[in-house]
Amino acid sequence: MDDRFAPLFFSFIIMPTTLIVTRAADTTRAGSLRHAIANANAGDTIRFSSKLANQTITLRNTLTIAAGKNITIDGSNARGLTISGNNANRIFSVQSNHVTPTQVTFQRLKLTNGFTRDRGGAISTEHQASVVVRNVLFSGNKARKGGGAIFSAYEGNLTVNNSTFRGNVGTAANDERGAGAIAFWGPNRFTVRNSNFINNRGINGGAINSLNGQLTVENSRFIGNDTTAGRYDTGNPNPFLRGYGGAIYTDRASAANSTGGTIRLTSNVFENNKGRGEGGAAYLYSGQNDRVIVESSVFKDNTVLNLPQGGAGNGGALVHITNGPNKGFTLRNTAFLNNTASNQGGGAWIMDAPTTITNVTFSQNRTLGNDFSKNGGALLLRNAPTTIVGSTFTRNRAGWVGGAITGGDNASIKNTIFHYNTADNGPNSWNIQQHSSSNLRDRGGNYQWPPEQNSSENVSNRVNLVDPRLGRLQQDANGIYYYPLLRTSPAIGSGAGPTGRSLGFVQDSESGQESDRTSLHSTADQTLVGTSGNDRLVGGKGNDVLRGRSGDDILIGGPGDDRLVGGDGNDRLIGGPGRDVMTGGSGRNTFIYRSPRDRGDRITDFDVNQDVMDLSKLMSGDSFRSRTPFDDYVELVQSGSRTVVKVDMNGDIGSPRFQRLAVLDNTNAGDLQASNFIL
Template identity: 35%
Template sequence: MTLLGFACIASLWAAAEAHAGGVVGSGTPASCTEAALQAALAGGGLVTFNCGSNPVTITLTSSLTISQTTEIDGGGPAQGGKVTLSGGGSVRILFFDVSYLNSTSTPVTLTLRNLTLANGYSNRGGALRAVGYNARVRIHNSVFRDNDSTAENKEGGGGAISMHYGALHIEDSLFERNRGINGGAINNLRCPITVLRSTFRDNDSTPGSNASVNFGFGGAIYNDGASRHSGIGNQGIGGEVVIRDSVFIGNQARNHGGAVYTYLYYPDRSTIAGNLFMSNTVYARYGGVSANGGALMHHNGPLTLHNSTFVGNRSEQNGGAIRIAQSTTYTAWSTATLVNLTIAHNRADALAANRGSGGGLHIEGGQVTAINLTVAYNHADEFGGGIYNASGSPANAQLRNLIIAGNQLGGGHTSTQCFGALSGSPNLQSPSGSDCTTGIVRANPLLAAGVANNGGPLPTLALLSGSPAIDAGVNCPPQDQRGVGRFGPCDLGAFEYVPDSAYSHKSFAPIVMR
């Protein structure tokens, strides 16, 4: 999106910000009731709470419907604020409905700030459902916990949020233990989504017993398109999926994307950067074998994926950490650029079957360019302990400055490090297995045994002194995954080795587990 485009969206949101509203409560917890909240919301505008000094929970007996610009602020500096809105395990908490507006109307904004939404229950959006082309939802410093959108065993979902059309923006928030058919935490249909500095932990899209191929996508986030204008017949306008500086831990799906599933329509695009994906799982769907992308399944369209760590994720079939599957409809559009990634200790295996390919990365279709990746200590039951290219053409998978090392296979198979045709140089692999690329260097890269805090915001795999990967790279990004500048000729992999003697001081951001 152009700077002008961002400015236009920002101005629309700013113009719609709330300036009037009501106060819930008169200074005591008992005064903060469902009826008081409904009354404060009636006129839109800014809604705040006066419930005393201690945290308070307001349990709803029916969903609150909002249809005009509104901001709800729970107060307090702590994440989730001092106010919890609860659905009591039986009702959706908020329904933001601006479907009555036509496509040329001024956008209407719902802002949730310093608020906890818990125990909501519905068929779509356990905590919040938003519908309408002009709906704008902004979420800041809030918590969505234990919400459920499995009331119907149908395609839909969004344990916490179901966003259909409009636009969704999330910052500094926590999504924990939410459950949905598609999108354990978020189900996003045909609208741009931005997620910044947020944590998704133990969300789940495995519920239900239906064998449908349309169930179980996105343990944390399910995204189907990024603009209502994208697709055949509207080829000039697309939207963007942006996920930055966030943490995905312990999410699970059944079918595609243990943490995140993205599906784009021409000319949508996606940027996923600065994230930690740890211990996410995608299981095979009921009655079938499909399981793709233990952490991330990207389906169609441009993907920019960089400065991220994938560790300890698992798929029961393809792509222990990542699977990229591209459409052949728009060849020039079907691209993925992967830069400065640590992909380690992931698995593509099925406990009850000899099945699993691409322990770290699984590629099918499109054009993938991978630069300065460390792909190490991954496992696949069948093919490609580190990387699997199912496309059959080396031209579609260009590798530069990769370390592919210490990956393993199940018994009786031979493609230890890679499987399928790959190309590019320079790269380095462990001595075992067939060559990943023509002329690849075979040597022990002298990597640390596991990911650790080596400086920077995310864990990485360090190069040890004397590694043959040191000074062996060409045309590297100016910084490594941690944000460390290159020292002399650049190194292979996501970690730049810098001798302690070269530092006058070190100033790295700490690892943050929100």
């Protein structure tokens, strides 16, 4: 054939577009949300006219997003916009399959009063769908089978950030996946950050139920969530609706045939949650290939009740169980305060998992009742080899024995305080095993007060039997509770050396001796000195000095005018409020600013070739949307040999208001580049 007559082929590229919703009425007419979803193509964004601010779109039926329609639904331009299911309809259904998986982002919306007899009252997905939720309020949604707000189907991914789940319910049906707010079917990633879960009610997991999911929850609050609807449901397909995990319930972190996954809870607050059977705040079940990490969190005023027909009531705040030894349970830098269990483990109940507990405070936790099973006022260990370092057990109470710990036959303690723990011994007047039900392996530096009446029942035969003189309960700069030692405490300046991360030295200003307990904070000015390892040093409320050594350290100042010195290694320095002086030392150092209140610092040795200033927390709001944030939000001013770093704190490019954040000594502003800033 002559080339002149060769057929012509054309390819068409559909560019992403923005569709604007202008009508609050739920119709199929142009300008409605339903019309926009039906006509959107993959890659499109649906926005709302500013005229819809504070209005409500009340749905007549569910909004369906077809498989493969990867879109964003963004309510940023219409603040206060609500989409309501009218207590009769699920709000969004995201269709998806392995051939055409769907990715949808929801942001800056209020999703309320969704309802379904199935799963996912506000959002429900199908196979392999990926959903991102940002700055969304889920309120009053109901799903009879669980996932009152969101249900994420098998092999999907779910990311939630800066969102609030309030008063969502998943309790009505005979379904053990009855999560009040979010039900997730793994085995992929499920991530929650910077979010609030308040007064949600479920069967297993008042807020979250994660099946095989690689769950990460960071910097979030779980307040008043409830699984007391758990019950025996005799005669139905699921005769035992457990009621486990007042806030969070997990069933493994990976599929049974996989190499394993991780459940990680970091920097969270669990308060006033209530469960039945197991785990007033969290029930964390894992497989043998999984690992579990709980860190930098607070469990306060949580309760676990027994089931209505009797049985259990373990772990007032937390239960961790694994079916045979797993890859380890790490519990660190956390506080358990005033939690109660109707049976065992007023604070925590742990079974089978090799466990490390570091720098944890257990205070005023208790088991209720007085029969022989009411053991472990703070902690019950069942076949769980455990190492406890740098922790405090004070004023915990058990109904039978082990006011602090029960089941510690395979547990060791180091640099740990047992202080005024009590055990009622049921109706008996024995006055035995007040602190521990058995002797623990003593690795040095431990204190117990008061002694047992029979010396063989002390926590160990080497423990220091002297009052450690604890001060009042306080919070550090990260909101973690601890008990400082009074200046007259005999524990200051004595004890064995620390053996792990997050342990530092607190230097007694009078004796100059170093003590090896992070809990030795003081209300006065103090000096904390790290070890040769990777340390985490946290200042108090005074004008403190924090000195790292040769590891990759994290130094966190408090509200005072602090001095932070990183030393060798790649360190992270957080001055916090106050006029702080920070010296990174050798290595690649990061100076972190988390709030406008942190301004006013001086950095003495900023290395333009490797150091960075992390300002991402300052610029995390919706106002900061520039594609050139370094040019628009950061101003560098030369002042003699110093560079003054100024930041536009409100993100208003049109009318910037730069405020002085920090001064960099001996630094030329012209040498600083965008790569020196994390924005």
